[in-house]
Amino acid sequence: MIPAKEYIREKYKKKRALLSDQDKMDLDQKIKARAIDWLKSGDFPKKVHLFLPIEKQKEVDTFPLLEWFWENGWDVYSSKISSESLDMETIFLEPNTSFTTSTWGIPFPNDYQEVEVQEFSLIFLPLLAYDRSGYRIGFGKGYYDKFLADIDFDPVKVGLSYFTPEQSLPYESHDIPLDFCITPEKIFTF
Numbered sequence: 001m002i003p004a005k006e007y008i009r010e011k012y013k014k015k016r017a018l019l020s021d022q023d024k025m026d027l028d029q030k031i032k033a034r035a036i037d038w039l040k041s042g043d044f045p046k047k048v049h050l051f052l053p054i055e056k057q058k059e060v061d062t063f064p065l066l067e068w069f070w071e072n073g074w075d076v077y078s079s080k081i082s083s084e085s086l087d088m089e090t091i092f093l094e095p096n097t098s099f100t101t102s103t104w105g106i107p108f109p110n111d112y113q114e115v116e117v118q119e120f121s122l123i124f125l126p127l128l129a130y131d132r133s134g135y136r137i138g139f140g141k142g143y144y145d146k147f148l149a150d151i152d153f154d155p156v157k158v159g160l161s162y163f164t165p166e167q168s169l170p171y172e173s174h175d176i177p178l179d180f181c182i183t184p185e186k187i188f189t190f
Ligand SMILES: Nc1nc2c(c(=O)[nH]1)N(C=O)[C@@H](CNc1ccc(C(=O)N[C@@H](CCC(=O)O)C(=O)O)cc1)CN2
Pocket: 051, 052, 053, 054, 057, 059, 081, 104, 106, 126, 127, 138, 139, 140, 141, 142, 143, 144
């Protein structure tokens, strides 16, 4: 039987809450190292869209990746959520930008430029759970599915997770699957 989305969300929130600070730091370090090896072995145009991690939800720490992208001359974009709709604006993150936390604990740059959506080659997506076909479940607002549906190019979609995939998750016609998910022990390709 395929479990309901809400059940899966709660299961993964609990799994993350159970990680100690030290465990999380070790796992973040492994994911960072694996992600950088993978980025170096690819030949991607240096434009990336990156989510910024919600610390209180124990999302995978993407700040080390942000530093690496800046050090290696990548253009880094992220998103700004609108309070009225499910739209996300694209923002450009200048090297060495500092952050405060905003709605839901999402880091928000102190300085940013709002820009038109850029044709980035890679997008890192937040998730709670994912399955062996690359379908992901997030916090359930559908921001990222809508964002992906609205762009007219096809970036490589990468998830980051501390855990292995579920066998199968429920999905709907609007759900857009990942191409890769980077975990501490291996990279899953879909
Ligand atoms: N880092 C990050 N950025 C993101 C997302 C995300 O999941 N992670 N989102 C992905 O779409 C969008 C924001 N959507 C979000 C929706 C709910 C919650 C959240 O924390 N929900 C809590 C309830 C919090 C509360 O009510 O105060 C929860 O569901 O437990 C976070 C982000 C856009 N940016």
